[in-house]
Amino acid sequence: MLVGTQVRRVAVVGGTRIPFARGHGAYAKVGNQDMFTAVLQALVARHRIAGERLGDVTGGAVLKHSRDFNLVRECVLSSGLDAATPGLDMQRACGTGLDAAISIAMKIALGQMDAGIAGGFDTVSDPPIVYPRSYQQLLLRAYRGKTLAQRITPFFGLRPRMFKPVMPGVAGSSPDDSTHSRTRLKSFECLSTAPPVTSPRRSPAMRYLATSACSTAVYMSWLPTRA
Secondary structure, three states, rough: OOOOOOEEEEEEEEEOOOOOOOOOOOOOOOOOHHHHHHHHHHHHHOOOOOOEEEEEEOOOOOOOOHHHOOOOHHHHHHOOOOOOOOOEOOOOOOOHHHHHHHHHHHHHHHOOOEEEEEEEEEEOOOOOOOOOOEEEEEEEEEHHOOOOHHHHHHHHHOOOHHHOOOOOOOOOHHHHHHHHHHHHHHOOOOOOOOOOOOOOOOOHHHHOOOOOEEEEEEEEEEEEOOO
16 A cells, blocks of 8 residues: 555665575574574664664565464564564565565555565574374374373374474475475575675684575665655
């Protein structure tokens, strides 16, 4: 919805990212929240917007834990921005960061806000490993039991195969889509012309190229209309 009488011009004021790292390497013990928080803190410090209330911070990842349903908002609370700044999570294979930037730009252009931050992040070093659905259903049947017998009986159906971990995967509906997803996963978020900054927990020695773990964010604002 357009707020005002005309669409506004939008500019990318600046951006930053953490160094690239190979999966299960430098960021082996670091999750998505740690990576994106480090990027937001650096962006806030670089552009001197600490304590400012922005219109929105939008970002996301493809590989996320179920506990990370509100991850961007959690990162905002540790970024140095005003705690009233909202955070929005997105999730799209090969395009989360791009969609986040488009969303922020559109809101600024339509006059819904004056400035915001868009970004993306992902790591294969902290995947959401779960158990098969059969084990989940067994636990739920036990949980729903009203008596002690009803709560214990489902466990007699335990089978060794139920304890086989299920790793996350990004697959399309066709072989071509599946291959594209695996090889190009989160490529946009890993490509940035902004100079890298070292996360507080990382060493300069970690600055080598890979696409298995990274985090990027850009600060966007509106531009006055040319005379």
